[in-house]
Amino acid sequence: MFPEAAVPEILTYDFMQLALLAAFFVGLAAPMVGVFLVQRRLSLIGDGMGHVALAGVAVGVVTNQAPVLTALVFAVLAAVGIELVRARGRTSGDVALAVMFYGGIALGVVVIGTSSGGTPTNLDSYLFGAISTTTETDVKVFAALALVVVSTTWALRPRLFAVANDEEYARASGMRVTALNITLAVLTAVTVVVAMRVVGLLLISALMIVPNATAQLVAGSFRSAIRVAVVIGVVCSVGGVTTSYYADSPAGATIVLIAIALFLAAATYSSVHDRIARRRHLEAERHEHEHGPNCGHLVVEHDNHVDYLHDGHHHAAHQGHYDEHDLALHRTRDHLADPNPPDTHDDPLRP
Amino acid sequence: MSAIVSLRSASFGYADREVVSEVSLDIHAGEVVAVLGANGSGKSTLVKGLLGLNNHLGGEVALFGTPLAHFREHARLGYVPQRHTLSTSVRATAAEIVAIGRLPHQGWLGRTNRRDREIIDESLALVGLADRATVDVSTLSGGQQRRVLIARALASQPDVLIMDEPTAGVDLASQEVLSQVLARLVERGATMLIVTHELRALRGVLTRIVEMGGGRITLDVTPAEHDRSHPTAHRADHDAHDHDAHDHDGHHHDGHHHDDEVSPPSPGAGPLDHVPGGRGA
Numbered sequence: 292m293f294p295e296a297a298v299p300e301i302l303t304y305d306f307m308q309l310a311l312l313a314a315f316f317v318g319l320a321a322p323m324v325g326v327f328l329v330q331r332r333l334s335l336i337g338d339g340m341g342h343v344a345l346a347g348v349a350v351g352v353v354t355n356q357a358p359v360l361t362a363l364v365f366a367v368l369a370a371v372g373i374e375l376v377r378a379r380g381r382t383s384g385d386v387a388l389a390v391m392f393y394g395g396i397a398l399g400v401v402v403i404g405t406s407s408g409g410t411p412t413n414l415d416s417y418l419f420g421a422i423s424t425t426t427e428t429d430v431k432v433f434a435a436l437a438l439v440v441v442s443t444t445w446a447l448r449p450r451l452f453a454v455a456n457d458e459e460y461a462r463a464s465g466m467r468v469t470a471l472n473i474t475l476a477v478l479t480a481v482t483v484v485v486a487m488r489v490v491g492l493l494l495i496s497a498l499m500i501v502p503n504a505t506a507q508l509v510a511g512s513f514r515s516a517i518r519v520a521v522v523i524g525v526v527c528s529v530g531g532v533t534t535s536y537y538a539d540s541p542a543g544a545t546i547v548l549i550a551i552a553l554f555l556a557a558a559t560y561s562s563v564h565d566r567i568a569r570r571r572h573l574e575a576e577r578h579e580h581e582h583g584p585n586c587g588h589l590v591v592e593h594d595n596h597v598d599y600l601h602d603g604h605h606h607a608a609h610q611g612h613y614d615e616h617d618l619a620l621h622r623t624r625d626h627l628a629d630p631n632p633p634d635t636h637d638d639p640l641r642p
Numbered sequence: 643m644s645a646i647v648s649l650r651s652a653s654f655g656y657a658d659r660e661v662v663s664e665v666s667l668d669i670h671a672g673e674v675v676a677v678l679g680a681n682g683s684g685k686s687t688l689v690k691g692l693l694g695l696n697n698h699l700g701g702e703v704a705l706f707g708t709p710l711a712h713f714r715e716h717a718r719l720g721y722v723p724q725r726h727t728l729s730t731s732v733r734a735t736a737a738e739i740v741a742i743g744r745l746p747h748q749g750w751l752g753r754t755n756r757r758d759r760e761i762i763d764e765s766l767a768l769v770g771l772a773d774r775a776t777v778d779v780s781t782l783s784g785g786q787q788r789r790v791l792i793a794r795a796l797a798s799q800p801d802v803l804i805m806d807e808p809t810a811g812v813d814l815a816s817q818e819v820l821s822q823v824l825a826r827l828v829e830r831g832a833t834m835l836i837v838t839h840e841l842r843a844l845r846g847v848l849t850r851i852v853e854m855g856g857g858r859i860t861l862d863v864t865p866a867e868h869d870r871s872h873p874t875a876h877r878a879d880h881d882a883h884d885h886d887a888h889d890h891d892g893h894h895h896d897g898h899h900h901d902d903e904v905s906p907p908s909p910g911a912g913p914l915d916h917v918p919g920g921r922g923a
Contacts, residue, residue: 329732330731330732331729331731332729332731446750449741449745449751452734452738452742453745456729456734456742457723457742458727459695459723459727460721460727460791460794461742462693462695463694463695463716463719463721463723464716464717464743464745464746464798465714503732507732511733511776512733512734512735512778513732513738516733608774608777610781610782611781611782611786612783
């Protein structure tokens, strides 16, 4: 396919090509679904679905069905069940989920352990991933499922965002909230199953959540956060599989450690960045007046934003307050001449 | 003109528990109605019933002449919920939140076109947040978040705004700004139904005051009549507590609209009707 010299060694093996492809699909789909789980504060729900999927894997192994298929059935049923329990809004719903999750993992171990052919070690490749044993058929199934997850999530993104942001408003504006929530749960279940051979059922939640946690530290909007998270997800999963090939480490756990390393790097960067920004930036005095197009203060175009000339100070909107900007120095002031500037809203404007 | 909201002996509640009973009320275009009442008086249950957020248990309810059970034009009701319904678990800019208000007008993919963006910008400008469009809402103050929610409702180009406690838990400075925003909307002829604990921030914008107690309407008057029957309401420090202490007995009105009330500047006009390529374009 490629001239030998142009291809890195890792790509000369068929099983590694398949592994990298599978990793790419998982890295793409997991953070896309995960962002809505983070938004709904359901970060650990994927972990629970993984527990239930394990029972499906065990049943598949014992009955000689494809474990991917039986795991998919179990995970989707769990997803619908979770949303129905949540929609009823009972306080005992939390306990019901715990029963479902731990029931799933216990059932999986017992079914495998008591069958003649299986031992609990058969489950290891599903619990922690075994990407190098992925077959071509597996990869085709994963690719198809990942495509479904990615395109459905992309199409429903504005509605999933609206429902996760404010469920009550979404309901009042006529959106089918319960249907959208069940759809998200099913997308999560499918992602769990797609990822179980790559990162494993015990670690899949990490790939859905950690890239999003990282993106939240560096992005400024929901839109950019999704993009950053998907890029991080792909970098971690493909990078993890590559690393595992050279370092001879388990792929799933390597992917998760890379994701966490990126998160720690972003957290460090963002805290240093915030500290510097806080030192360089000075909030204006608190005033009840809100600047606006007709607020009576002179508007000064400044870089790519607008300053309001307020009693000789330049006030620029920043987060929930106003910053003091020094036009001459072209940066925020380090100090003010008068620490308690008088309230001058009724004074004539100074040029 | 048929009423925007029309209730006849309506009752609302959750499951089989009736919270609001036997309420009759008509709200017409251009009216700005405050619904007052203590906690548990049923005022929130009433407006949530209109929005389909709880169960309609009896009586007749019609929105824009359509029975509630068949009402599908949800975007005509601009709902401004309490602030705590807004999740700030992930980054979202003010403009992204306001864009949610456009969803009922968009195709099934819900993609934002140029006209949507114009309406989003216009809505943010109306609540005085034009310069915070790209700011993460979780960094905004409580009052500013409230105004983002008002802008989201405005972006759906509603015929009536339904607000749940817009001024509760907001600092004094933000209350001032909120009052200005409400006054600006009234100037444009907006119809509003405002659930509130206290009238102070709403003085001057209301055309009608409805009080609830025990799940029923106990008073339905003009602000002037309300002042006469509640002398303490003139006090600047009038607040929820002394308001709730009033004895409403003997004030049970029939809940019907009084035709001699202040006529609105331009009845039926939505707050965003002047947007380029406006409604229905």
